[in-house]
Amino acid sequence: MNMVFAQLKSLLVPVVALTALAVMTGSGSPPDALDRVHSRGELVLATTLSPTTYYHNQHGPTGMDYELVRGFAEELGLELKVIEAQDLGELFSLLEAGSVDIAAAGLSITPDRARHFDFTTSYQSIQHKIIYRRGETRPRQLSELAGKRIVVEADSANAELLRHLQEDVPFLDVTELPGAGVEALMALVRSGRADYTLVDSNRFALHRTLFPDLDAAFDAEASSMGWFFRPEPNRRLHHAAQRYLTRMKLSGEVAKLERRFFRHHDRFDLYAARSFIRHRDQRLPQYQDDFHTAAASTGFDWRLLAAVAYQESMWDAGAVSPTGVRGLMMLTQQTAREMGVANREDPRQSIAAGAAYLRKMHDRINEDIPEPDRTWMALAAYNVGIGHLEDARQLTARGGGDPNRWQDVRQRLLLLSRPDYYRQTRHGFASGGQAVVYVREIQNYYDRLVWLDQHNGEPAPTLLAMLH
Known part of the structure:
Protein backbone atom coordinates (compact mmCIF):
# COMPACT_ATOMS: atom_id res chain seq x y z
CA MET A 1 0.00 0.00 0.00
CA ASN A 2 2.82 2.43 0.88
CA MET A 3 4.39 1.69 -2.48
CA VAL A 4 1.12 2.55 -4.26
CA PHE A 5 0.88 5.89 -2.38
CA ALA A 6 4.50 6.65 -3.24
CA GLN A 7 3.85 6.01 -6.92
CA LEU A 8 0.71 8.18 -6.84
CA LYS A 9 2.68 10.95 -5.10
CA SER A 10 5.40 10.84 -7.73
CA LEU A 11 2.76 11.28 -10.41
CA LEU A 12 0.89 14.05 -8.60
CA VAL A 13 3.88 16.31 -7.78
CA PRO A 14 4.50 17.54 -11.35
CA VAL A 15 0.74 17.95 -11.87
CA VAL A 16 0.49 20.10 -8.73
CA ALA A 17 3.50 22.15 -9.84
CA LEU A 18 2.00 22.80 -13.26
CA THR A 19 -1.34 23.69 -11.66
CA ALA A 20 0.39 26.19 -9.37
CA LEU A 21 2.13 27.80 -12.33
CA ALA A 22 -1.14 27.93 -14.22
CA VAL A 23 -2.74 29.73 -11.26
CA MET A 24 0.13 32.25 -11.38
CA THR A 25 -0.83 33.17 -14.92
CA GLY A 26 -4.40 33.73 -13.75
CA SER A 27 -5.87 31.98 -16.80
CA GLY A 28 -4.91 28.34 -16.68
CA SER A 29 -2.62 28.89 -19.68
CA PRO A 30 0.90 27.41 -19.79
CA PRO A 31 3.56 29.27 -17.77
CA SER A 122 15.84 52.09 -26.47
CA TYR A 123 18.01 52.96 -23.48
CA GLN A 124 21.02 54.32 -25.43
CA SER A 125 21.66 55.74 -28.87
CA ILE A 126 24.93 55.35 -30.76
CA GLN A 127 26.56 56.18 -34.07
CA HIS A 128 28.22 53.55 -36.28
CA LYS A 129 31.63 55.06 -37.05
CA ILE A 130 33.98 54.26 -39.93
CA ILE A 131 37.48 53.85 -38.43
CA TYR A 132 40.68 54.46 -40.40
CA ARG A 133 44.43 54.89 -39.79
CA ARG A 134 45.74 58.37 -39.08
CA GLY A 135 48.09 59.45 -41.85
CA GLU A 136 46.01 57.70 -44.53
CA THR A 137 43.55 59.58 -46.72
CA ARG A 138 40.42 60.15 -44.69
CA PRO A 139 37.29 58.91 -46.48
CA ARG A 140 34.35 61.29 -46.40
CA GLN A 141 31.55 59.14 -47.83
CA LEU A 142 30.62 55.51 -48.43
CA SER A 143 31.56 55.51 -52.11
CA GLU A 144 35.20 56.10 -51.11
CA LEU A 145 35.23 52.75 -49.29
CA ALA A 146 34.70 50.79 -52.52
CA GLY A 147 37.51 48.33 -53.21
CA LYS A 148 38.95 48.68 -49.68
CA ARG A 149 38.98 45.84 -47.17
CA ILE A 150 36.50 46.41 -44.36
CA VAL A 151 36.35 44.10 -41.33
CA VAL A 152 33.42 43.77 -38.93
CA GLU A 153 32.26 41.30 -36.33
CA ALA A 154 29.97 38.59 -37.69
CA ASP A 155 26.34 38.77 -36.51
CA SER A 156 26.83 42.38 -35.44
CA ALA A 157 24.65 45.36 -36.29
CA ASN A 158 27.64 46.76 -38.19
CA ALA A 159 27.76 43.66 -40.39
CA GLU A 160 24.04 43.96 -41.09
CA LEU A 161 24.43 47.66 -41.86
CA LEU A 162 27.18 46.99 -44.42
CA ARG A 163 25.16 44.23 -46.07
CA HIS A 164 22.37 46.74 -46.67
CA LEU A 165 24.81 49.44 -47.78
CA GLN A 166 26.26 47.09 -50.39
CA GLU A 167 23.00 47.54 -52.30
CA ASP A 168 24.01 51.17 -52.89
CA VAL A 169 27.79 50.67 -52.95
CA PRO A 170 28.19 47.24 -54.60
CA PHE A 171 31.98 47.14 -54.54
CA LEU A 172 32.40 47.13 -50.76
CA ASP A 173 34.86 44.41 -49.74
CA VAL A 174 33.48 43.28 -46.37
CA THR A 175 34.87 40.45 -44.24
CA GLU A 176 32.71 39.30 -41.31
CA LEU A 177 34.82 37.79 -38.53
CA PRO A 178 33.13 35.62 -35.85
CA GLY A 179 34.01 36.68 -32.32
CA ALA A 180 36.06 39.68 -33.42
CA GLY A 181 35.75 42.22 -30.63
CA VAL A 182 36.37 45.92 -31.08
CA GLU A 183 40.00 45.67 -30.00
CA ALA A 184 40.71 42.91 -32.56
CA LEU A 185 39.04 44.84 -35.38
CA MET A 186 40.90 48.03 -34.51
CA ALA A 187 44.17 46.09 -34.27
CA LEU A 188 43.63 44.76 -37.80
CA VAL A 189 43.21 48.30 -39.10
CA ARG A 190 46.18 49.58 -37.10
CA SER A 191 48.43 46.85 -38.52
CA GLY A 192 47.32 47.49 -42.11
CA ARG A 193 45.73 44.06 -42.50
CA ALA A 194 42.43 45.86 -43.07
CA ASP A 195 41.67 49.34 -44.34
CA TYR A 196 38.58 50.15 -42.30
CA THR A 197 36.23 48.85 -39.66
CA LEU A 198 32.91 49.95 -38.19
CA VAL A 199 32.75 50.58 -34.45
CA ASP A 200 29.88 51.79 -32.28
CA SER A 201 30.53 55.28 -30.93
CA ASN A 202 30.42 54.27 -27.26
CA ARG A 203 32.91 51.44 -27.83
CA PHE A 204 35.16 53.72 -29.85
CA ALA A 205 35.18 56.27 -27.01
CA LEU A 206 36.50 53.60 -24.63
CA HIS A 207 39.02 52.04 -27.01
CA ARG A 208 40.47 55.02 -28.85
CA THR A 209 43.03 55.71 -26.11
CA LEU A 210 44.40 52.19 -26.69
CA PHE A 211 44.64 52.85 -30.43
CA PRO A 212 45.80 56.47 -30.76
CA ASP A 213 46.85 55.92 -34.38
CA LEU A 214 43.22 55.33 -35.42
CA ASP A 215 40.43 57.86 -35.82
CA ALA A 216 36.82 58.09 -36.92
CA ALA A 217 36.35 59.11 -40.55
CA PHE A 218 32.59 59.67 -40.56
CA ASP A 219 29.34 58.31 -39.12
CA ALA A 220 27.65 55.71 -41.30
CA GLU A 221 24.35 55.61 -39.45
CA ALA A 222 22.72 56.01 -36.04
CA SER A 223 20.90 53.29 -34.13
CA SER A 224 19.28 52.60 -30.77
CA MET A 225 20.11 49.85 -28.30
CA GLY A 226 17.70 47.66 -26.41
CA TRP A 227 17.31 44.37 -24.54
CA ARG A 263 32.20 60.36 -18.74
CA HIS A 264 35.88 59.95 -17.85
CA HIS A 265 36.55 58.86 -21.44
CA ASP A 266 35.05 61.93 -23.11
CA ARG A 267 38.35 63.78 -23.42
CA PHE A 268 40.93 62.50 -25.87
CA ASP A 269 44.53 63.71 -26.07
CA LEU A 270 46.47 62.07 -28.91
CA TYR A 271 49.89 62.80 -27.43
CA ALA A 272 48.85 61.55 -23.97
CA ALA A 273 47.34 58.39 -25.43
CA ARG A 274 50.50 57.58 -27.38
CA SER A 275 52.63 58.29 -24.32
CA PHE A 276 50.56 55.95 -22.17
CA ILE A 277 50.94 53.05 -24.61
CA ARG A 278 54.68 53.65 -24.87
CA HIS A 279 55.16 53.92 -21.11
CA ARG A 280 53.01 50.87 -20.50
CA ASP A 281 55.34 48.86 -22.75
CA GLN A 282 58.64 50.39 -21.60
CA ARG A 283 58.27 51.58 -17.99
CA LEU A 284 55.52 49.58 -16.30
CA PRO A 285 57.26 46.16 -16.56
CA GLN A 286 60.06 47.43 -14.28
CA TYR A 287 57.63 48.01 -11.40
CA GLN A 288 54.86 45.49 -12.00
CA ASP A 289 56.10 43.06 -9.34
CA ASP A 290 56.18 45.89 -6.79
CA PHE A 291 52.60 46.82 -7.63
CA HIS A 292 51.55 43.19 -7.16
CA THR A 293 53.30 43.07 -3.78
CA ALA A 294 51.67 46.29 -2.61
CA ALA A 295 48.29 45.08 -3.85
CA ALA A 296 48.62 41.84 -1.90
CA SER A 297 49.33 43.72 1.34
CA THR A 298 46.62 46.38 0.95
CA GLY A 299 43.82 44.55 -0.86
CA PHE A 300 43.71 46.90 -3.84
CA ASP A 301 43.84 45.84 -7.47
CA TRP A 302 47.46 46.21 -8.62
CA ARG A 303 46.20 47.94 -11.76
CA LEU A 304 44.49 50.60 -9.65
CA LEU A 305 47.76 51.27 -7.84
CA ALA A 306 49.57 51.39 -11.16
CA ALA A 307 46.99 53.88 -12.44
CA VAL A 308 47.57 56.09 -9.40
CA ALA A 309 51.31 55.97 -10.03
CA TYR A 310 50.86 56.87 -13.67
CA GLN A 311 48.71 59.85 -12.79
CA GLU A 312 51.32 60.93 -10.23
CA SER A 313 54.57 60.42 -12.13
CA MET A 314 53.94 58.62 -15.45
CA TRP A 315 55.89 55.72 -13.84
CA ASP A 316 59.02 57.85 -13.52
CA ALA A 317 60.80 56.93 -10.27
CA GLY A 318 62.91 60.08 -10.43
CA ALA A 319 60.04 62.51 -10.94
CA VAL A 320 60.11 65.73 -8.86
CA SER A 321 57.36 68.37 -8.84
CA PRO A 322 57.90 72.12 -8.39
CA THR A 323 56.44 71.80 -4.87
CA GLY A 324 58.96 69.16 -3.82
CA VAL A 325 56.91 65.96 -3.95
CA ARG A 326 58.87 63.21 -5.60
CA GLY A 327 59.14 59.60 -6.65
CA LEU A 328 56.86 57.13 -8.39
CA MET A 329 53.89 57.94 -6.11
CA MET A 330 54.96 61.59 -5.66
CA LEU A 331 55.04 61.51 -1.87
CA THR A 332 55.37 64.68 0.20
CA GLN A 333 58.01 64.73 2.94
CA GLN A 334 55.26 64.63 5.57
CA THR A 335 53.57 61.58 4.01
CA ALA A 336 56.91 59.84 3.59
CA ARG A 337 57.72 60.34 7.28
CA GLU A 338 54.22 59.22 8.28
CA MET A 339 54.56 56.04 6.23
CA GLY A 340 58.15 55.32 7.25
CA VAL A 341 59.80 55.95 3.88
CA ALA A 342 63.53 56.62 4.01
CA ASN A 343 64.02 57.27 0.29
CA ARG A 344 61.10 58.64 -1.71
CA GLU A 345 62.85 57.87 -4.99
CA ASP A 346 63.12 54.17 -4.21
CA PRO A 347 60.33 52.64 -6.33
CA ARG A 348 59.54 49.78 -3.95
CA GLN A 349 59.30 52.06 -0.91
CA SER A 350 57.28 54.64 -2.84
CA ILE A 351 54.74 52.11 -4.15
CA ALA A 352 54.35 50.40 -0.79
CA ALA A 353 53.89 53.71 1.02
CA GLY A 354 51.47 55.12 -1.54
CA ALA A 355 49.35 51.96 -1.42
CA ALA A 356 49.36 51.95 2.39
CA TYR A 357 48.38 55.62 2.50
CA LEU A 358 45.51 55.00 0.06
CA ARG A 359 44.38 52.11 2.27
CA LYS A 360 44.48 54.47 5.25
CA MET A 361 42.21 56.93 3.42
CA HIS A 362 39.90 54.13 2.34
CA ASP A 363 39.57 52.82 5.90
CA ARG A 364 38.70 56.27 7.25
CA ILE A 365 35.80 56.70 4.85
CA ASN A 366 32.32 55.65 5.96
CA GLU A 367 32.06 51.90 5.43
CA ASP A 368 28.41 52.29 4.42
CA ILE A 369 29.53 53.83 1.13
CA PRO A 370 29.28 51.08 -1.53
CA GLU A 371 31.99 50.26 -4.03
CA PRO A 372 33.26 51.54 -6.33
CA ASP A 373 32.19 54.94 -4.91
CA ARG A 374 34.18 54.36 -1.72
CA THR A 375 37.38 53.80 -3.71
CA TRP A 376 36.82 56.90 -5.84
CA MET A 377 36.30 58.96 -2.67
CA ALA A 378 39.45 57.45 -1.15
CA LEU A 379 41.37 58.60 -4.21
CA ALA A 380 39.92 62.09 -3.86
CA ALA A 381 40.96 62.11 -0.20
CA TYR A 382 44.45 60.89 -1.22
CA ASN A 383 44.68 64.00 -3.41
CA VAL A 384 42.84 66.74 -1.52
CA GLY A 385 42.66 65.40 2.05
CA ILE A 386 40.02 63.51 4.02
CA GLY A 387 38.74 66.70 5.69
CA HIS A 388 37.91 68.41 2.41
CA LEU A 389 36.25 65.26 1.14
CA GLU A 390 34.01 65.21 4.22
CA ASP A 391 33.22 68.89 3.67
CA ALA A 392 32.08 68.04 0.13
CA ARG A 393 29.96 65.16 1.43
CA GLN A 394 28.25 67.48 3.92
CA LEU A 395 27.57 70.03 1.18
CA THR A 396 26.14 67.20 -0.91
CA ALA A 397 23.73 66.18 1.85
CA ARG A 398 22.65 69.79 2.46
CA GLY A 399 21.99 70.24 -1.23
CA GLY A 400 19.75 67.18 -1.44
CA GLY A 401 22.32 64.93 -3.09
CA ASP A 402 23.55 61.52 -1.99
CA PRO A 403 26.75 61.87 0.09
CA ASN A 404 27.51 58.19 -0.58
CA ARG A 405 27.51 58.57 -4.35
CA TRP A 406 30.71 59.77 -6.00
CA GLN A 407 28.87 61.36 -8.92
CA ASP A 408 27.03 63.64 -6.45
CA VAL A 409 30.03 64.38 -4.22
CA ARG A 410 32.30 65.25 -7.14
CA GLN A 411 29.97 68.15 -8.02
CA ARG A 412 30.35 69.62 -4.53
CA LEU A 413 34.12 69.17 -4.54
CA LEU A 414 34.16 71.63 -7.42
CA LEU A 415 32.50 74.21 -5.12
CA LEU A 416 35.22 74.17 -2.46
CA SER A 417 37.15 76.89 -4.25
CA ARG A 418 34.20 79.31 -4.06
CA PRO A 419 33.98 81.54 -0.94
CA ASP A 420 30.18 81.28 -0.71
CA TYR A 421 30.58 77.53 -0.26
CA TYR A 422 33.93 76.90 1.46
CA ARG A 423 33.03 79.43 4.20
CA GLN A 424 30.25 77.03 5.19
CA THR A 425 32.72 74.19 5.72
CA ARG A 426 34.99 73.14 8.55
CA HIS A 427 38.21 72.89 6.54
CA GLY A 428 37.74 75.87 4.22
CA PHE A 429 39.19 76.40 0.75
CA ALA A 430 40.37 73.47 -1.36
CA SER A 431 41.24 72.86 -5.01
CA GLY A 432 38.38 70.42 -5.33
CA GLY A 433 38.38 70.63 -9.10
CA GLN A 434 41.92 69.28 -9.10
CA ALA A 435 40.77 66.26 -7.08
CA VAL A 436 37.89 65.62 -9.50
CA VAL A 437 40.27 65.63 -12.46
CA TYR A 438 42.69 63.45 -10.49
CA VAL A 439 40.06 60.75 -9.92
CA ARG A 440 38.77 60.96 -13.47
CA GLU A 441 42.22 60.41 -14.94
CA ILE A 442 42.92 57.46 -12.63
CA GLN A 443 39.60 55.90 -13.64
CA ASN A 444 40.64 56.32 -17.25
CA TYR A 445 44.09 54.74 -16.76
CA TYR A 446 42.64 51.97 -14.61
CA ASP A 447 40.08 51.03 -17.27
CA ARG A 448 42.84 50.87 -19.88
CA LEU A 449 45.09 48.73 -17.71
CA VAL A 450 42.27 46.31 -16.86
CA TRP A 451 41.40 45.87 -20.51
CA LEU A 452 45.02 45.57 -21.67
CA ASP A 453 45.69 43.05 -18.93
CA GLN A 454 42.80 40.89 -20.15
CA HIS A 455 43.51 41.33 -23.86
CA ASN A 456 46.86 41.61 -25.58
CA GLY A 457 45.39 43.97 -28.17
CA GLU A 458 46.28 41.68 -31.07
CA PRO A 459 43.78 39.67 -33.12
CA ALA A 460 43.76 35.92 -32.59
CA PRO A 461 45.57 33.77 -35.18
CA THR A 462 42.21 32.26 -36.20
CA LEU A 463 40.95 35.72 -37.15
CA LEU A 464 44.09 36.46 -39.14
CA ALA A 465 43.66 33.18 -41.01
CA MET A 466 40.18 34.28 -42.14
CA LEU A 467 41.69 37.30 -43.90
CA HIS A 468 43.76 35.20 -46.31
Missing part, protein backbone atom coordinates in the same frame (compact mmCIF):
# COMPACT_ATOMS: atom_id res chain seq x y z
CA ASP A 32 5.28 32.12 -19.58
CA ALA A 33 8.77 33.61 -19.19
CA LEU A 34 7.84 35.66 -16.12
CA ASP A 35 6.40 32.56 -14.42
CA ARG A 36 9.54 30.58 -15.24
CA VAL A 37 11.99 33.12 -13.80
CA HIS A 38 9.98 33.36 -10.58
CA SER A 39 9.78 29.58 -10.39
CA ARG A 40 13.59 29.35 -10.69
CA GLY A 41 14.27 32.37 -8.53
CA GLU A 42 16.76 33.75 -11.02
CA LEU A 43 16.94 35.80 -14.20
CA VAL A 44 19.41 34.42 -16.74
CA LEU A 45 21.25 37.02 -18.82
CA ALA A 46 23.27 36.40 -21.97
CA THR A 47 25.93 39.02 -22.63
CA THR A 48 29.43 39.41 -24.04
CA LEU A 49 32.63 40.63 -22.43
CA SER A 50 33.16 44.30 -23.19
CA PRO A 51 34.07 47.45 -21.23
CA THR A 52 30.82 49.01 -22.43
CA THR A 53 28.58 46.17 -21.28
CA TYR A 54 30.04 43.57 -18.89
CA TYR A 55 33.49 43.02 -17.38
CA HIS A 56 35.19 42.32 -14.05
CA ASN A 57 37.24 44.72 -11.95
CA GLN A 58 38.50 44.59 -8.37
CA HIS A 59 34.94 44.86 -7.06
CA GLY A 60 33.50 42.08 -9.21
CA PRO A 61 31.23 42.12 -12.28
CA THR A 62 30.17 45.51 -13.62
CA GLY A 63 29.40 47.35 -16.85
CA MET A 64 26.46 49.46 -17.97
CA ASP A 65 24.29 46.63 -19.29
CA TYR A 66 25.12 44.44 -16.32
CA GLU A 67 24.20 47.13 -13.79
CA LEU A 68 20.90 47.85 -15.56
CA VAL A 69 19.88 44.18 -15.77
CA ARG A 70 20.98 43.56 -12.19
CA GLY A 71 18.62 46.35 -11.09
CA PHE A 72 15.80 44.75 -13.07
CA ALA A 73 16.45 41.36 -11.44
CA GLU A 74 16.44 42.97 -7.98
CA GLU A 75 13.13 44.68 -8.75
CA LEU A 76 11.65 41.27 -9.60
CA GLY A 77 13.13 39.78 -6.42
CA LEU A 78 15.40 37.47 -8.41
CA GLU A 79 19.06 36.49 -8.44
CA LEU A 80 20.94 37.40 -11.63
CA LYS A 81 22.82 34.64 -13.42
CA VAL A 82 25.17 35.73 -16.21
CA ILE A 83 26.11 33.55 -19.17
CA GLU A 84 29.03 35.07 -21.06
CA ALA A 85 28.68 34.24 -24.75
CA GLN A 86 31.87 33.94 -26.77
CA ASP A 87 30.42 35.99 -29.62
CA LEU A 88 27.17 37.47 -30.87
CA GLY A 89 26.30 34.34 -32.83
CA GLU A 90 26.37 32.29 -29.63
CA LEU A 91 24.47 34.98 -27.73
CA PHE A 92 21.55 34.94 -30.16
CA SER A 93 21.61 31.12 -30.34
CA LEU A 94 21.25 30.96 -26.54
CA LEU A 95 18.32 33.35 -26.68
CA GLU A 96 16.63 31.57 -29.57
CA ALA A 97 16.98 28.19 -27.82
CA GLY A 98 15.42 29.53 -24.63
CA SER A 99 18.59 28.88 -22.64
CA VAL A 100 18.53 32.45 -21.32
CA ASP A 101 15.74 34.87 -20.45
CA ILE A 102 17.23 38.08 -21.78
CA ALA A 103 20.12 39.27 -23.96
CA ALA A 104 21.82 42.60 -23.22
CA ALA A 105 25.20 43.46 -24.68
CA GLY A 106 24.93 46.90 -26.25
CA LEU A 107 22.69 45.35 -28.93
CA SER A 108 21.44 47.66 -31.65
CA ILE A 109 17.83 47.29 -32.73
CA THR A 110 17.97 46.38 -36.43
CA PRO A 111 15.42 45.24 -39.04
CA ASP A 112 16.96 41.75 -39.34
CA ARG A 113 17.01 41.21 -35.57
CA ALA A 114 13.44 42.51 -35.25
CA ARG A 115 12.25 39.66 -37.47
CA HIS A 116 13.53 37.07 -34.98
CA PHE A 117 13.32 38.66 -31.53
CA ASP A 118 11.32 41.03 -29.37
CA PHE A 119 13.13 44.05 -27.98
CA THR A 120 12.57 46.79 -25.45
CA THR A 121 12.45 50.51 -25.84
CA PHE A 228 16.25 41.33 -26.56
CA PHE A 229 13.79 38.54 -25.75
CA ARG A 230 12.64 35.34 -27.35
CA PRO A 231 9.14 35.93 -28.84
CA GLU A 232 6.30 34.43 -26.79
CA PRO A 233 2.50 34.77 -26.95
CA ASN A 234 2.47 36.17 -23.40
CA ARG A 235 5.07 38.93 -23.14
CA ARG A 236 4.82 39.79 -19.45
CA LEU A 237 8.58 39.57 -18.78
CA HIS A 238 9.24 41.72 -21.84
CA HIS A 239 6.65 44.27 -20.73
CA ALA A 240 8.09 44.33 -17.19
CA ALA A 241 11.53 45.10 -18.65
CA GLN A 242 9.99 47.78 -20.85
CA ARG A 243 8.39 49.49 -17.87
CA TYR A 244 11.60 49.23 -15.84
CA LEU A 245 13.79 50.79 -18.54
CA THR A 246 11.26 53.58 -19.11
CA ARG A 247 11.33 54.43 -15.39
CA MET A 248 15.12 54.29 -15.31
CA LYS A 249 15.34 56.74 -18.20
CA LEU A 250 12.74 59.13 -16.79
CA SER A 251 14.34 59.10 -13.31
CA GLY A 252 17.77 59.91 -14.74
CA GLU A 253 19.33 56.62 -13.59
CA VAL A 254 20.34 55.66 -17.13
CA ALA A 255 22.04 59.03 -17.55
CA LYS A 256 23.88 58.50 -14.24
CA LEU A 257 25.16 55.13 -15.44
CA GLU A 258 26.30 56.70 -18.70
CA ARG A 259 28.24 59.31 -16.76
CA ARG A 260 29.70 56.62 -14.48
CA PHE A 261 30.96 54.41 -17.29
CA PHE A 262 31.68 56.85 -20.10
